[in-house]
Amino acid sequence: MEKLKEYSLTARKQILKMKCISKSSHIGSAFSVIDILIYLYFRKANISDENISDIYRDKIILSKGHASAALYTTLWLKGFITDEQINNYYCDNGALPGHVDKTVSKALDLSSGSLGHGLSVAAGMGLSFKMNKLNHKIYIILGDGELNEGSIWEAAMFISSKNLDNVVIIIDSNKLQGYDLTENILEYEKMKKMWLALKFEVKEINGNSFEDLEKGLSNLSGKPEVIIANTIKGKGIKDIENKLEWHYKSPNENEYKIWLKELEDKNENNIY
């Protein structure tokens, strides 16, 4: 766990740097989801140098592709993305686009960026693994705002009816979407009950805590599972935490310096 916390801090510093240099959006989204990604890649999923090219292995899908900086950074920490790639994010003649392009690394399992696509693809993979009697899991991260997409519910009905218990849905529930609080737009609290109505096993955890992630992702029920990971948008930098505008804004150089200091002053014990 200590190691994971170290990675999480390094990742936040790296993402802050990438967002400042590229002047690109979605730092808040990347900071809310980073701990989930680190947990999955370093602790939970079996994705390694040995099986990376295998189409039959655990899969991780970041359906909310706008948080790509968090995913790229995790893969960089894991050694699946090079220093050169990570330093060429969202720029001319770059290596890494603003939304996930699968061709960038064999560790990536889906290109994403348009919301509401990932869950159906995960369902197809889950179905395929069941047909082949393989025990691999598909970990799929959705945004809470992404649940507005109708395609999510087409996929949810399918997963439920085919009992695809190898699809593990993790909702990065940071409570903010593009233009308002998730709750203010389509009453998110009611949406949660839809998973229950579809007979999913629903757990709620703190998605910025590795201990909670460990608890939530252990002892999966054998039913299709939804883990609502409550997170804080912008988690780790006080000035941007829970602020709508940091869905779009990028840090300037001055902010970069101040916030890097804020992150450097933290250690693995006081970030949470």
Next chain:
Amino acid sequence: MRTTFINSLIELAENDKNLILLTADMGFGVFERFKEKYPNQYYNVGIAEQNLIGVAAGLAMTGKKVYVYSIIPFLTMRAYEQIRIDICYHNLDIKLIGVGGGLAYGPAGATHHSIEDLGIMRVLPNMKVFAPGDPIEAKEIFLKTYSNSYPCYIRLSKNNEPIINEKKEIFLGKANPIVIGEDIALLTCGNMLELSKKIVDITLKDHSKKISLYSFHTIKPIDEEKIKEIINKYTKVLILEEHNVYGGLYSAFMEVVGRNIDGIKTKSILPFGIKDTFSHYVGSQDFIRECYGLTRKKIIKEIVSNR
């Protein structure tokens, strides 16, 4: 063509346990034998086309060869972005089989017509587009696209189309010459092949004019070489399609003409299709064709006119 499709698929599935047939609640009276024979290779995902395409993508990414079947507007338009991103961006081995090309579902109304599909499928990178004109072409396209690994869209008509081809073999990406004549060429795709053949026969019988007929069963990649040959051989070219005059075979043809226009022999290239309008006519395929001037009489008049 539906029957040709399912018979071909049953044949292919015999030796391929990874072949999967997916549908969004369509195929009544078509899929029963497949379901019975390969119950573990058939899934009805429900009336949910976005999920249909996403699931197909997930299956294809994990080693399955997926055939997706539905009525064309729902298959190609309801889930267009899923086709664009999940299938084409990832360049997956998925075959989209659309039924009801053009006005095949005539009396059902405009929701069920497909007059834009060739255009919207053609503009997607990686996608290959086919519109077989008879069961021979359909079977050849099913069998030959099976052995490639590209995304393909195959536009079918409905069922019981007559056999027009005398030969048994066609080649993907190569226009299929049905009749070779002089001076005027009729080009067509999909379910206009039958009418086109009748026109050619009658023109010969009643007007002693032997004209050429080509079936462009492959819309993308279009047969550039054949088009170059055509515009250097015929003075007049007529292009017949049950599709909007924008975006389909006529457009694909003209794109090639534009790059090769210098010194060509062809003086006029005329589209016979649907002129950018939704049908509010009620009636059979033949009736609506008539409303749009897609008739034997009108087309023959154009052929024998001197313009």
